[in-house]
Amino acid sequence: MKFEKIAAPKGVREYLPPESNSFEWVREQLINPAKAAGYQLMELPVFEDTALFNRGVGESTDVVTKEMYTFEDRGGRSITLRPEGTAGVMRAVIENNLDRGQLPVKVWYSGQFFRAERPQAGRYRQFYQVGIEAIGVDDPGLDAEVIAIADQGFKNLGLKNYRLEITSLGDAQSRAAHRVDLMKFIAGLDLDEATSQRAQINPLRIFDDKRPEIRQMMASAPILMDYLSEYSNNHFEKVKGYLADLGVRYEINQRMVRGLDYYTGTTFEFVHGDLGAQSGIGGGGRYDGLMETLGGQPLSGIGFGLGVDRALLAAIAENTLPVSQFQSDLYIIALGEEMKSTALTFAASARRQGFSAEVDFGDRSLKGAMKGADKSGARFVAVIGESERESGSVELKRMSDGTLISVKMGELKKVLGA
RNA sequence: GUGGGCGUAGCUCAGCUGGUAGAGCACUCGGUUGUGGUCCGAGAUGUCGCGGGUUCGAGCCCCGUCGUUCACCCCA
Numbered sequence: 429m430k431f432e433k434i435a436a437p438k439g440v441r442e443y444l445p446p447e448s449n450s451f452e453w454v455r456e457q458l459i460n461p462a463k464a465a466g467y468q469l470m471e472l473p474v475f476e477d478t479a480l481f482n483r484g485v486g487e488s489t490d491v492v493t494k495e496m497y498t499f500e501d502r503g504g505r506s507i508t509l510r511p512e513g514t515a516g517v518m519r520a521v522i523e524n525n526l527d528r529g530q531l532p533v534k535v536w537y538s539g540q541f542f543r544a545e546r547p548q549a550g551r552y553r554q555f556y557q558v559g560i561e562a563i564g565v566d567d568p569g570l571d572a573e574v575i576a577i578a579d580q581g582f583k584n585l586g587l588k589n590y591r592l593e594i595t596s597l598g599d600a601q602s603r604a605a606h607r608v609d610l611m612k613f614i615a616g617l618d619l620d621e622a623t624s625q626r627a628q629i630n631p632l633r634i635f636d637d638k639r640p641e642i643r644q645m646m647a648s649a650p651i652l653m654d655y656l657s658e659y660s661n662n663h664f665e666k667v668k669g670y671l672a673d674l675g676v677r678y679e680i681n682q683r684m685v686r687g688l689d690y691y692t693g694t695t696f697e698f699v700h701g702d703l704g705a706q707s708g709i710g711g712g713g714r715y716d717g718l719m720e721t722l723g724g725q726p727l728s729g730i731g732f733g734l735g736v737d738r739a740l741l742a743a744i745a746e747n748t749l750p751v752s753q754f755q756s757d758l759y760i761i762a763l764g765e766e767m768k769s770t771a772l773t774f775a776a777s778a779r780r781q782g783f784s785a786e787v788d789f790g791d792r793s794l795k796g797a798m799k800g801a802d803k804s805g806a807r808f809v810a811v812i813g814e815s816e817r818e819s820g821s822v823e824l825k826r827m828s829d830g831t832l833i834s835v836k837m838g839e840l841k842k843v844l845g846a
Numbered sequence: 847g848u849g850g851g852c853g854u855a856g857c858u859c860a861g862c863u864g865g866u867a868g869a870g871c872a873c874u875c876g877g878u879u880g881u882g883g884u885c886c887g888a889g890a891u892g893u894c895g896c897g898g899g900u901u902c903g904a905g906c907c908c909c910g911u912c913g914u915u916c917a918c919c920c921c922a
Contacts, residue, residue: 438913490920494847512922545920546847557922622919638918687921698922708921735922763880796874798882811881825881832881 439553457584470535478506484515486689509542522724531564550706561731572670586748593681596664606655635683690715702745710734755805757783763813
């Protein structure tokens with residue numbers, strides 16, 4: 429009887445040892461600055477009521493119209509695998525009245541997100557993000573701090589070849605005024621069918637077109653930043669000032685376009701230089717209307733999402749991953765089956781003493797076991813035989829230079845260090 | 847969703863103008879019975895992604911399909 433193999437679903441990225449160690453490290457580096465700034469964990473469902481994203485992310489976005497994993501559950505409810513994190517956080521904040529306490533609500537999250545796109549380098553159908561949200565306060569200092577936290581995450585990874593682009597999308601009035609003029613401008617252009625259709629849905633998208641001829645046409649298009657209200661402009665000036673004070677380097681990108689509809693005011697993106705087409709490693713911004721749209725108070729908020737998969741690719745490209753292999757302190761080999769119990773007991777004792785210890789399994793030859801110890805990268809090896817069992821002490825072999833050091837099983841600290 | 851490249855042992859790949867598969871690495875064992883990294887020897891491993899077609903004969907040609915990859919699109 430032979431069973432067929434089952435493959436992973438298309439487009440999912442899996443992290444297996446030893447690469448998973450790098451993945452875990454990257455994720456930690458990215459989120460640590462947020463923890464240090466007082467953000468607290470929020471664990472949310474990976475699936476939500478479809479309406480949350482339709483309403484929250486926006487019906488005009490590609491994310492909602494063609495990239496969501498939507499299905500009906502057994503109770504006839506329309507369910508969607510989350511394509512991004514902010515809407516879910518907002519839903520939970522509103523539902524649990526977190527915004528009735530001290531503001532801003534500061535939370536972080538980490539997990540997988542889903543988008544049914546054609547897979548490509550750095551683009552997967554299931555991908556990982558860490559992110560934060562600060563909800564309920566509209567303070568340019570907060571905008572700057574949020575951006576600085578994201579930037580610190582990338583710095584923690586040792587990345588250098590990335591840039592931070594920022595812009596302000598202004599408030600509702602700013603955007604409405606700009607949109608009128610921009611539509612007028614675009615109507616005068618000679619665009620192909622698909623492009624002009626896209627322009628109807630969101631004219632800002634045309635700014636993001638990569639074709640040189642389009643870029644040239646758009647060179648003289650009206651820029652949103654020229655339409656900012658006094659309030660928006662003032663707010664943005666302060667953000668830039670604080671960023672400068674924080675030593676966060678940025679570039680203004682007046683043509684930045686984000687894929688989610690809810691962004692207003694300060695908006696930003698981190699772009700890496702070595703990643704090919706999928707170069708965005710993180711992004712975020714302020715969202716004035718989102719909470720109200722989802723049935724909550726009319727409070728503003730700001731947050732970001734950082735791509736863990738892409739950050740890892742960037743770290744690989746820049747060769748900044750730590751070389752240290754994740755190794756055990758102690759590798760324990762039992763000489764024959766009779767000694768296995770002693771070996772297991774010793775390993776458990778070593779772990780209680782605060783050291784990582786692994787046991788060689790499979791009853792292979794001592795030579796094979798030593799090879800296994802070598803490959804595991806363990807710092808020390810202990811061979812357990814009759815004399816060890818009788819005396820209660822072991823000879824620890826330091827693998828780096830081969831020296832043998834005798835020590836009582838209960839006093840590993842003397843050799844392995846604190 | 848649209849286009850192009852690719853798909854041979856666990857990994858990296860070779861396989862000439864079609865004649866039914868190979869290398870290196872890795873893996874297991876051994877080089878006399880309690881100590882690794884080098885060296886030497888031995889061994890196991892593939893329905894050549896899958897399904898059709900052409901042919902006396904296909905890993906090599908054709909079609910389809912799936913996967914992968916790059917770009918478009920989109921974005922983390």
